[in-house]
Amino acid sequence: MQIDPIQRQSLIAFSSLIGLTILGYLSTMYFAHVLGPAILGSYFLFLAYFGIFDLIGDGGFGGAAVKRISEGREQDQYFSSFVFLRLLLLVVSVGVFVLVFPYFVDITSSGLFWWLILALIVGTFASFAANGIYGTGKAGISQISGFLNNVIKIIVQVVATFLGYAFAGLVGGFIVGMIAGLIINYQYLSLNIARFNRTHLKSLFSFSFWSFLASSGSMVFAYADTILIGYFMANADVGIYRIALQLTGVAAFTTGSLHYVLYPRVSNWHASGEIKKAESALSRAFTYSLLLAIPVVAGGLILGDQLLYYLYGSGFESGTAALYILLFVQVANIFMFLQTMCLNAFDKPKKSFIATAIAAILNIGLNIALIPLLGIIGAAIATLVSISLNAIISYTYLSQLMKVHLERTPVLNITLATLAMASVVLVFRFLFGIDSVILIAAAVAAGALVYFLVLFRIDRGIRDDIQSIISAFGIPWPVLF
Numbered sequence: 337m338q339i340d341p342i343q344r345q346s347l348i349a350f351s352s353l354i355g356l357t358i359l360g361y362l363s364t365m366y367f368a369h370v371l372g373p374a375i376l377g378s379y380f381l382f383l384a385y386f387g388i389f390d391l392i393g394d395g396g397f398g399g400a401a402v403k404r405i406s407e408g409r410e411q412d413q414y415f416s417s418f419v420f421l422r423l424l425l426l427v428v429s430v431g432v433f434v435l436v437f438p439y440f441v442d443i444t445s446s447g448l449f450w451w452l453i454l455a456l457i458v459g460t461f462a463s464f465a466a467n468g469i470y471g472t473g474k475a476g477i478s479q480i481s482g483f484l485n486n487v488i489k490i491i492v493q494v495v496a497t498f499l500g501y502a503f504a505g506l507v508g509g510f511i512v513g514m515i516a517g518l519i520i521n522y523q524y525l526s527l528n529i530a531r532f533n534r535t536h537l538k539s540l541f542s543f544s545f546w547s548f549l550a551s552s553g554s555m556v557f558a559y560a561d562t563i564l565i566g567y568f569m570a571n572a573d574v575g576i577y578r579i580a581l582q583l584t585g586v587a588a589f590t591t592g593s594l595h596y597v598l599y600p601r602v603s604n605w606h607a608s609g610e611i612k613k614a615e616s617a618l619s620r621a622f623t624y625s626l627l628l629a630i631p632v633v634a635g636g637l638i639l640g641d642q643l644l645y646y647l648y649g650s651g652f653e654s655g656t657a658a659l660y661i662l663l664f665v666q667v668a669n670i671f672m673f674l675q676t677m678c679l680n681a682f683d684k685p686k687k688s689f690i691a692t693a694i695a696a697i698l699n700i701g702l703n704i705a706l707i708p709l710l711g712i713i714g715a716a717i718a719t720l721v722s723i724s725l726n727a728i729i730s731y732t733y734l735s736q737l738m739k740v741h742l743e744r745t746p747v748l749n750i751t752l753a754t755l756a757m758a759s760v761v762l763v764f765r766f767l768f769g770i771d772s773v774i775l776i777a778a779a780v781a782a783g784a785l786v787y788f789l790v791l792f793r794i795d796r797g798i799r800d801d802i803q804s805i806i807s808a809f810g811i812p813w814p815v816l817f
Contacts, residue, residue: 363490368648373575379506380578384559393429396548397421398467400540405471406600412530426460451507458514465521481520489513553692561715564703577712580655587632587666594621602681615739623743625670634758636663642770661716672727687733695726753791757783
């Protein structure tokens, strides 16, 4: 990944991700303590419904537009084709929602019909600029707009919750955030509306069909468990499960940024025949995803019960068992996420779909079978098994196109440093106990310090990379390291 644009965009992505993660976790803790699991569960269900109908409104054309625009040929024409098709599908998605709306009891009882309609409309116009910016390789601008989107969303949601608007305040903040991101992206959109023809539409259709089906499979992983928990159980159970899932999300902290930055680059490398660059970038992406995932899994297994109780409240402690399983979901998700990204960037959306579809069908079946028996633990098991299968199948397909491998020495060093960290955290818990947020923070800090001390001592390559990143922000490198 020794390419300046990628390094620059990765810095932007990573720094914005740090800020968003801190804000996201702090705000969710506030919502959990003030609103409780039931209202949060209703909001998570709203997000699930929005995701489904927004997917219908996108039809896979967003991913197709990014792919074609990133190839650098007739960009205005492909962008214009996308805008035309997206507007048509907006009408379809809203129409479908109006027809099935009476069956969504949770949304109906909350009086959020018009909120969801508004969200779909705003989301459509936001997608024009977002996909245009992303397709032209301006991942840094896209990350900044996404950062402001989420910051403004959180601010509005916190203020609305403080003022007592609860569920409607959460949804309103979500929509306001999208509007903010839309405004930022449009300021830097260099594409223009131009005359297009059947060839451009056909090209988008050829990619979007499989992209849409693959996205549908991804939507199953994102929301099937949420919706089925809501169907078989109560909204409060949805809230507990999603909080546990969010807490484990820090394990895949860097993966989203790497995926976002690398996709247009890998697409361009594939188009120009520079496969070796894609192989090197994917291997490095695995390493830097596991850099946090492995120690987070270890720390979560040791402190998970206390984290849920002290950070979110006693109402969420029952999600501890599910949290343990979901920690491993995040590790499987790293490989699935990055490998399917490469398949799509290599213009193989059909193979990405097959991998995702098989796993998605299994996911739905396992959720239906296990949730009534095991509750949210069953949903966690279903997610782990299905995402692991997706990762295995996508690896099989991708390895036929490029060399897919881990950097063994760095990963081994990460594992050794994690063992040292886990030992320290276990001793800390045995000696001092964990009965307050302060002690949790102290245990985490002690573990993190030991982890990075050991890792930087035994792996000079990772240390030098991290040092260059820290220096790029103008922050002095700690003498301790």
